[in-house]
Amino acid sequence: MKQIKIVRMDGMKKMSCFMSFDAGKSRFGSCYQTDEESFSGIIRFEKSLGAAAIETVLLLLFTVACLLLFSCNAAAETGSFLKMEPSGHMDLLYAEQFSVDYYEGDYALITVAGTDEFLLVPEGKPVPEDLPQDIAVLKQPLASIYVGSSSAMDLFLHAGALDNVTMTSTSAGNWTIPEIRDKVEEGSIMYIGKYSAPDYETLLAEGCGLAVENTMIYHCPETKEMIEQLGIPVLVERSSYESHPLGRVEWIRLYGLLAGNTDIADGFFAESTEQLEAVEGQEQTGKTAAFFYITSSGYVNIRKPGDYITKMISLAGGKYVFSDLEDDSENALSTMNMDFETFYAEALDADILIYNSTVETEISTMDELLLKNPLLADFKAVKDGNVWCTNQNMFQQVSGAADMITDLHTILSGGNEMLTYLHKVRHCT
Secondary structure (H helix, E strand, C coil): CEEEEEEEEECCEEEEEEEEEECCCCEEEEEEEECCCEEEEEEECCHHHCHHHHHHHHHHHHHHHHHHHHHHHHHHHHCEHHHCCEEEECCCCCCCCEEEEEECCCEEEEEECCCEEEEEECCCCCCCECCCCCEEEEECCCCCEEECCHHHHHHHHHCCCHHHEEEECCCHHHCCCHHHHHHHHHCCCEECCCCCCCCHHHHHHCCCCEEEECHHHHHCHHHHHHHHHCCCCEEECCHHHCCCHHHHHCHHHHHHHHHCCHHHHHHHHHHHHHHHHHHHCCCCCCCEEEEEEECCCCCEEEECCCCHHHHHHHHCCCEECCCCCCCCCCCCCCEEEECHHHHHHHHCCCCEEEECCCCCCCCCEHHHHHHHCHHHHHCHHHHHCCEEEECCCCCCCHHHHHHHHHHHHHHHCCCCCCCCCEEECECCC
């Protein structure tokens, strides 16, 4: 009696094939077995064929049968993408620029801006068959991500996924977030050049599994195309196109999903929504505010009506002084320039002035403000001492939208304590 056994581990399922051959009885027996099913059978042959010949033939047949059984089983487990059953979707509260549909087997189909699709494949699971060519595959674990969007990096941080990021397009000196700046300085996150010209060799050497860019990459289509030609999927995040401030924050849930940190990401977002709800439960202040900075050529740069900053002012209980301004420009920018005369007429009686320091340096005194334009001394907010300036970390920290709304509510209500992203511009003594 001779017996052969072949065992294969496929994920958590063990598959075994057995063959026994009894030359004396000219009988061949086989058995196919998994944790869930089994099959066995016996084949008899005439003794006249000879034991050695029968054994050789049956051994070959058995080997082919094992290969067919295992390959068929693997194909059945992989399955067709077209036949995968949906199991739910991510319930989004504010974000409108992405969606996530869940499928059986913990697969997830990510759609950005209604057009770009990515299939997130769990670790140890195969890529489904019949996947359309325009759906990019993201295989977990995504242990080496290149982030060319500074706002996205902040959300990776708060999703507990910064260790998944190995490369960035922002140098250490241009980071205002200490945790990220330190990692770039020490080299655990490598600066590989500007988003428009990253070091392609480093992308390959680091085994990059995903590149996250912002929409600026569309101005350099050849860069995006080159990264994709290297076999690296490119996800263009569109958080800046979200109409609601917390829609921008909700992208943290996508990054948490990519990194396998959904609990951390969902928890952070839940805290942000609770903070916003606490502010929205307060009475409207009735105060007006202008958010601006003065350019080197003397123009005043303001946020367009409908921009997320103006939405923050509204959520905080105030009114943006330019909310009724008509925008005739055809560009997609969230800001616009106006001459100082128009700004003077519209914002002279605003209760609060907020100076945007993200383009130039922060200001701390009224003298520094009046150097921008002496006519600002006529403004009600300047006379009342109600001028504020943003801290330079504000725009890189998308995660702090709820904190910024709380800050705005505080100053609109006449307070100045416990501010995160604003500081008061004071009169010199």
